[in-house]
Amino acid sequence: MKPAPFDYYAPSTLEEVLALLGQHGDEAKLLAGGQSLMPLINMRLARPAVLVDINRLPGLDYIREDDGMIAIGALTRHASVASSNVLKKSCPMLPHAAQFVGDLQVRNRGTFGGSIAHADPASEFCAVVYTLGGEIVARHAGGSRVIPVEEFFEAPLTTALTPREIATEVRVARIKGAAWSFRGIAPRFGDFVLAGVGIALDFDGEGRCGACRVGMFGVGPTPLRAYKAEQSCVGNRLDEKLIVELAELAATEADPSSDVHASAGYRRELLRWLVGWNLRNASRKHQEEMK
Ligand SMILES: Cc1cc2nc3c(=O)[nH]c(=O)nc-3n(C[C@H](O)[C@H](O)[C@H](O)COP(=O)(O)OP(=O)(O)OC[C@H]3O[C@@H](n4cnc5c(N)ncnc54)[C@H](O)[C@@H]3O)c2cc1C
Structure with a gap:
């Protein structure tokens, strides 16, 4: 057409x-x-x-560390996110996630700001920013405002941006340590996921979980956090019994719907498996780093 x-x-x-x-x-x-x-x-x-x-706008294509966060200009292409050394060091979940976004052509043209503003519930970049925490800088003719990511995604393809605003920068929190994991399941490599999970963990000196973030995508109208699972993780050792409990809990916090690709029940089942897989993977990476 x-x-x-x-x-x-x-x-x-x-x-x-x-x-x-x-x-x-x-x-x-x-x-x-x-x-x-x-x-x-x-x-x-x-x-x-x-x-x-907006492709002719200068100065909106950058990735830099800024005041303890990573600042990404809205016109930064997905391919730059995938190859950024700044991100590989301070926020490796983002370049890892970038490889799953579409194909080479999509990653050469698509922009980070466009992904966040488009707010697809199955978007990898929206999921990472939501999981780790961050904020979106919006400009309008009268000035600017900073929108916390928790207030940004309102519904599928709908954000807190007004029609008179442009997102100029996305700031995402740095990852401390190696204990993170990110994985989605898509019908084919590069397709939008049926369900996906991102996890970042912090451990204390005794091997107990000090901080936990569990992000979920493709299983609700917006990216989601499994807050109950996060709370149940903190202060405890991540053994197999707890991992199974956390996966069950997270599955109750998702809000998947059925479509031509998968039923809501199947997406919830994938999510349960993904939470377990990602927790084990993050825990294994932490133990390897401790050796
Ligand atoms: C074949 C194919 C496969 C794909 N697979 C995936 C995938 O697996 N995962 C995934 O996450 N995405 C996928 N995408 C989408 C891709 O990541 C897009 O690049 C992204 O969703 C939008 O970025 P864009 O720069 O292309 O935005 P555009 O398409 O130009 O714009 C998208 C929307 O955002 C608005 N917008 C753009 N920039 C701004 C801004 N700075 N401020 C405010 N509003 C703005 C536009 O007005 C529009 O409403 C795929 C796309 C294709 C074609």
Whole structure:
């Protein structure tokens, strides 16, 4: 199919982008990598009257450590996330997750800001930022605001951004130590997952869990955290009995739905298995680091 007609702008400054968004409001859509938006427009599932192409904006393609967090510019391509040495050192879950996003072409064009703003419930990048904690910097004509990631994802493909805002930067917390794990299950490598889990653990000197984050994706309207499982993990040794209990608990905290790819029950079963697998994997990595 061909897209419905639209006006196209390709501004070269952020001020011009903000002025266009201010002028056209929800009639306008930002175009970044186009890997999610263009299929929707071509199928006429989205019919923006105005497309504002942000690919010519300077200074939004970077990855750097900033005040204890990692700051990622909105126009940073997925391929740059996959190969970043800064991320490999301070937030290795992100480059690890990047290899599962689409294929080479998608990763060369797709942007980190676009992924976060698109808010697909099965998005790897949304899941990592939600699991580790972070914030999104949004600019509008009158100024800017910082949105904590817990308040950012509202529903499938829906975020706290208003039509007059652009996300300029995503900040994600650093990972302490080696005790993390991330894995999803997709029908084929590079497809969107049916279910996925990211885990980051901290252990005290006695081998007890000091901090625990369990993120889940593809099993709810937004990325989710398994807060009850996290609380049950802290202060305890991660033995096989506890791992099975935590996986059961996390499965009760998911909110999967059925679609043509899988039933809700199957997704919950995958999730239970993934939580166990990721906990064992993170624990094994921690023990190897301690040797
Ligand atoms: C074949 C294929 C397979 C894929 N597989 C996966 C996968 O396995 N996992 C996965 O996570 N993704 C997958 N994707 C999606 C891909 O990651 C997209 O790159 C991503 O979802 C959107 O990024 P983009 O830069 O392409 O955004 P665009 O498509 O340009 O925009 C997406 C949406 O975000 C808005 N937007 C873009 N940038 C900003 C900004 N800075 N501020 C505010 N709003 C903004 C746009 O207006 C639009 O509504 C796949 C895509 C394809 C085509």
